[in-house]
Amino acid sequence: MTWIVWRLQRPLFITLAAGIVLAVGGALLLRAVMTADIAAAGLADCVREGLQRGVGGACGSRQVMEFQNAWGNRMWVAQVLVLGLPVLVGVFVGAPLFAREYEQGTHALAFTQSVSRTRWMVTKFLVTVLPALTAVVVIQLAVAHWVAAAGELGPQQSGPFTAISFGVAGVSPAAYALCAYTLGMFVGAVSKRTLVGMSLALGAFVVIRFVVDGFRESLGTTTRVTFDDPFERVDKSAGLTVDGGWLTADGKEVTDTSRYDFSDCATKDSTTCYHEKGLVKSFYDIIPADAVGALHLAEASIFVALSAVFVAGTVWAVRRQV
Amino acid sequence: MTDEQLPVRADALGKKYPRGWALRECALEVPAGRVVALVGPNGAGKSTFMGLVTGLLRPTTGRIEVFGDTPNGRGMHPAVSYLTQQKPLYPQITVAETLRFGRNSNPGWDQAYAEELVARASVPLTAKVGTLSGGQRTRVALAVALGKRPRMLMLDEPLADLDPLAREVVLRTLLTECRDQGITVLLSSHVLAELEGVCDHLVLLSEGRIQLAGDVTALLDGHVLLVGPLGVPCPAPPASVVDVQTVDGAQVVHAVAHPMPPQHGWRSLRPRLGQLTLAYMRSGGSAEVAA
Numbered sequence: 001m002t003w004i005v006w007r008l009q010r011p012l013f014i015t016l017a018a019g020i021v022l023a024v025g026g027a028l029l030l031r032a033v034m035t036a037d038i039a040a041a042g043l044a045d046c047v048r049e050g051l052q053r054g055v056g057g058a059c060g061s062r063q064v065m066e067f068q069n070a071w072g073n074r075m076w077v078a079q080v081l082v083l084g085l086p087v088l089v090g091v092f093v094g095a096p097l098f099a100r101e102y103e104q105g106t107h108a109l110a111f112t113q114s115v116s117r118t119r120w121m122v123t124k125f126l127v128t129v130l131p132a133l134t135a136v137v138v139i140q141l142a143v144a145h146w147v148a149a150a151g152e153l154g155p156q157q158s159g160p161f162t163a164i165s166f167g168v169a170g171v172s173p174a175a176y177a178l179c180a181y182t183l184g185m186f187v188g189a190v191s192k193r194t195l196v197g198m199s200l201a202l203g204a205f206v207v208i209r210f211v212v213d214g215f216r217e218s219l220g221t222t223t224r225v226t227f228d229d230p231f232e233r234v235d236k237s238a239g240l241t242v243d244g245g246w247l248t249a250d251g252k253e254v255t256d257t258s259r260y261d262f263s264d265c266a267t268k269d270s271t272t273c274y275h276e277k278g279l280v281k282s283f284y285d286i287i288p289a290d291a292v293g294a295l296h297l298a299e300a301s302i303f304v305a306l307s308a309v310f311v312a313g314t315v316w317a318v319r320r321q322v
Numbered sequence: 323m324t325d326e327q328l329p330v331r332a333d334a335l336g337k338k339y340p341r342g343w344a345l346r347e348c349a350l351e352v353p354a355g356r357v358v359a360l361v362g363p364n365g366a367g368k369s370t371f372m373g374l375v376t377g378l379l380r381p382t383t384g385r386i387e388v389f390g391d392t393p394n395g396r397g398m399h400p401a402v403s404y405l406t407q408q409k410p411l412y413p414q415i416t417v418a419e420t421l422r423f424g425r426n427s428n429p430g431w432d433q434a435y436a437e438e439l440v441a442r443a444s445v446p447l448t449a450k451v452g453t454l455s456g457g458q459r460t461r462v463a464l465a466v467a468l469g470k471r472p473r474m475l476m477l478d479e480p481l482a483d484l485d486p487l488a489r490e491v492v493l494r495t496l497l498t499e500c501r502d503q504g505i506t507v508l509l510s511s512h513v514l515a516e517l518e519g520v521c522d523h524l525v526l527l528s529e530g531r532i533q534l535a536g537d538v539t540a541l542l543d544g545h546v547l548l549v550g551p552l553g554v555p556c557p558a559p560p561a562s563v564v565d566v567q568t569v570d571g572a573q574v575v576h577a578v579a580h581p582m583p584p585q586h587g588w589r590s591l592r593p594r595l596g597q598l599t600l601a602y603m604r605s606g607g608s609a610e611v612a613a
Contacts, residue, residue: 105410111397118397321395322380
């Protein structure tokens with residue numbers, strides 16, 4: 001069984017291998033060129049230190065702007081590509097997996113051999129999912145390797161929690177790809193039409209990503225940071241701010257200040273004024289930057305659980321008698 | 323021994339699609355070692371019946387057993403080979419790879435036999451399946467079906483897309499192999515002529531119901547073909563008449579055999595299977611069924 005799946009999917013595997021070679025080769029080449037650019041412009045320190053700390057120094061200079069103009073978009077495009085890979089896997093690998101067999105009628109050939117339908121389904125699933133996920137992860141790592149060379153001058157400066165940076169790091173691409181693939185496989189097996197399966201997989205996966213994105217923050221464990229000065233802000237690199245506000249002397253949270261009258265604060269020191277009104281501290285609930293791995297795992301577990309549901313659904317669809 | 327287990331036994335079997343009943347109250351036994359023709363006009367329920375045997379379809383009513391087991395969605399009965407109307411094969415792989423697929427997915431596979439069947443059809447093993455002619459494709463599909471060494475071979479309109487010469491060759495190959503090995507054959511067709519002299523058991527379906535079923539010799543013995551002039555009443559009792567036609571100024575009557583008085587001008591002949599089946603199809607099941 002493994003052999004025939006491998007044989008039938010050979011064009012796909014060749015495509016995936018070519019994609020890996022192109023992506024890895026391209027990323028390495030671009031990284032080399034970019035590193036040479038950084039060295040030529042004398043920005044090596046800024047890669048480590050970032051812009052903030054270098055304001056007024058070399059890192060606030062024209063060279064940095066030129067570097068970011070030249071390389072910012074390229075890295076952005078590469079990361080968006082990695083972000084889009086799971087969708088491509090779902091639409092072009094997952095959806096046709098069973099839909100095409102039903103469309104060509106070749107499922108009847110498979111169903112009339114002495115192999116159980118479940119085994120046929122599981123073999124097709126496993127033999128195809130492993131190369132697809134491998135391709136996604138290898139391309140993810142190649143692009144990450146390139147982008148990391150830009151350090152604080154690249155996307156890293158915005159922290160690991162932006163929609164793009166989060167989606168292309170850690171276990172996320174693999175989890176998204178697995179979910180998109182199994183979703184495509186499931187809707188393909190149910191609809192029995194390649195085009196319908198591909199469209200449904202695309203639409204449904206975008207919706208799933210959108211929904212999970214909406215409550216991702218609530219999956220992380222937050223740490224509370226408090227400041228005695230109500231106007232002190234948490235450093236952006238510390239982590240992702242989930243909630244924030246002020247604390248009264250007895251520790252009550254105040255996030256809505258509309259019932260306070262601050263009109264008399266204009267003439268006073270604001271900090272003192274806030275203290276007088278009982279807002280003695282400011283607080284921030286953040287997911288610390290070093291907890292990003294845990295957040296990746298928490299979100300990935302949702303996608304893996306969805307994948308399990310889709311695999312079970314595919315088993316049902318393949319075994320169902322109409 | 324499994325000899326007591328009939329290849330197929332159906333009881334009150336029915337299948338309803340959203341658009342209506344495709345098969346109703348079908349009670350049927352397919353005897354072992356016979357060549358059974360499943361005939362009927364388009365839409366009579368032939369493919370539905372075969373789908374129920376494979377387990378691809380689930381009966382709405384009644385039950386069906388294949389070699390004693392109830393077909394389910396897990397997979398087809400290992401003793402059954404099924405060749406559908408479309409004869410699906412993977413077009414992108416070669417004939418040799420197709421046989422390898424058969425070997426990998428069937429424990430009782432007979433590689434030498436399958437290769438011999440392909441060789442006898444003069445199909446090159448290195449050819450891509452997608453490049454073969456309709457006849458060659460059918461021969462390869464047949465090799466896959468027979469290489470499995472089944473106890474029952476089920477063929478849904480196997481000859482529909484072949485030219486007359488290929489039809490004859492394929493049919494002859496098929497029957498030689500099956501008779502030699504005692505394989506039960508269940509063959510569906512709406513072309514009656516090609517089944518004459520081939521099948522020894524007949525099941526006639528019409529509008530989802532079994533209209534006629536039985537051993538071919540017994541069916542032919544049980545009916546008469548009466549030919550007589552116009553204007554002279556037919557000697558057969560009206561209830562026994564299956565169908566009356568007027569051909570070239572003569573009445574042609576198919577009837578269930580009964581003792582009947584000789585009538586001037588009428589001749590009694592042995593009916594032919596094709597004509598008898600057609601007569602039943604035209605009558606729509608009004609006469610009493612003998613078997």
